[in-house]
Amino acid sequence: MAAVTRCSSQLVRRLLSHQYKRRCFRVQQPRAFLSKLCNARLFHTTSVRLGPIMQFKLSDIGEGIMEVVVKEWYVEEGAKVAQFDSICEVQSDKASVTITSRYDGVIRKLYYAVDETALVGMPLVDIETDTGPEVVQEEDVVETPAMSREEHTHQEIKGHKTQATPAVRRLALENNIKLSEVVGTGKDGRILKEDILNFLAKQTGAILPPSQFLETQTIQKETQQDAPKPDLISKDLTEPLKGFHRAMVKTMSAALMIPHFGLCDEVDISRLVQLRADLKGLSEERGVKLSYMPFFIKAASLGLLHFPVLNASVDEACQNITYKAAHNIGLAMDTRQGLLVPNVKNVQLLSIFDIAKDLNRLQTLGSSGQLGTSDLTGGTFTLSNIGSIGGTYAKPVILPPQVAIGALGKIQILPRFDSNGQLVKAHILNISWSADHRVIDGATMCRFSNLWQQYLENPASMVLDLK
Incomplete structure (x- = not known):
């Protein structure tokens, strides 16, 4: 207390002395004095002062x-x-x-x-x-x-x-978890502690305590939204195209400068339907939903090994072609943000289960508008599942600089004749291919389609070529 009193007395004396000198000698540089006075650090202030x-x-x-x-x-x-x-x-x-x-x-x-x-x-x-x-x-x-x-x-x-609290971010950092891979179940997509624990449990095979599991399930149910209602527009409205919509304008304008070659065919996937039914339960026990898409994607990758020109890209002037080592196969998705095409990386190195696992991740992120740049770039070949909405045929548009794309129709149960001439019930999938006719000829596209069809009509044959 005495030290504070002495410090205050010194300050008062300095100020009085300065005022006296200023009056007598008309000092013209008070700022220099104040700067020196502040640097002396002779007093503390009670006001809060932030930095720069x-x-x-x-x-x-x-x-x-x-x-x-x-x-x-x-x-x-x-x-x-x-x-x-x-x-x-x-x-x-x-x-x-x-x-x-x-x-x-x-x-x-x-x-x-x-x-x-x-x-x-x-x-x-x-x-x-x-x-x-x-x-x-x-x-x-x-x-x-x-x-x-x-x-x-x-x-x-x-x-x-x-969105996550510092405690949740710290928990993710301590467990070496990237927040970009975690789907938040809190309000407005906020990542909760339970989301981190759930993600960690899936990675390690651990089982969450029942209380945490039930709490997480309740949060997920509360965040589900009802189906959107139609929005009536009372007058004309003009607004600029932004974000993903503007990207679609650029991409599709460039794509339609490419001469497309089209090919359509049908595939009897009755055996695949049975195989998927046999494996579906096992996959769900591992926490992964198994659809038909992992089989379609893997069959495409096996076909690309025989026809690498379909897994290539060309430059804007179409003077050079680059054969891609990685099979980064994209899946066109209809999301609330518009058309997005995330891709599964290095399909040539993945099992069907691995593909299914990554598809689950991409579909979850896509449905909630959470796909990142790394998921949306680097694709080398694309499949568009128009059949998920209900279409049977399509004319897919190539995504430059890729050179080929396929559109999958809905699976229909139709009458067909078997090898013995007997009328049977068959599961028929329609496929529509588009290829860049500047670098892909029709015969190559057709041979690739036939090989892809063989893998799916006899899915056991894929086992021989799996790595």
């Missing part, structure tokens, strides 16, 4: 993306934020990105309104931080699924709102 104001910029999120649309703000001016708190969601023409804070502090300025376009390298928000100036030069970076635990970052490309 940081301009939080939109960093390069890859894939040549130079601009994004701000879809939603999670903060407002004057709001306090902590590290990893969600700031906003932005959407490019490839994926949605949740921007999270690198700093603890207070939001001082939002640079964009909802639905405005933000440019890479330009500020998103100003944050008055409570940290020192040494962090000013740090740059925000982007997390991709390939990044290690040590490279944990503050902008996460996950295609969804990665």
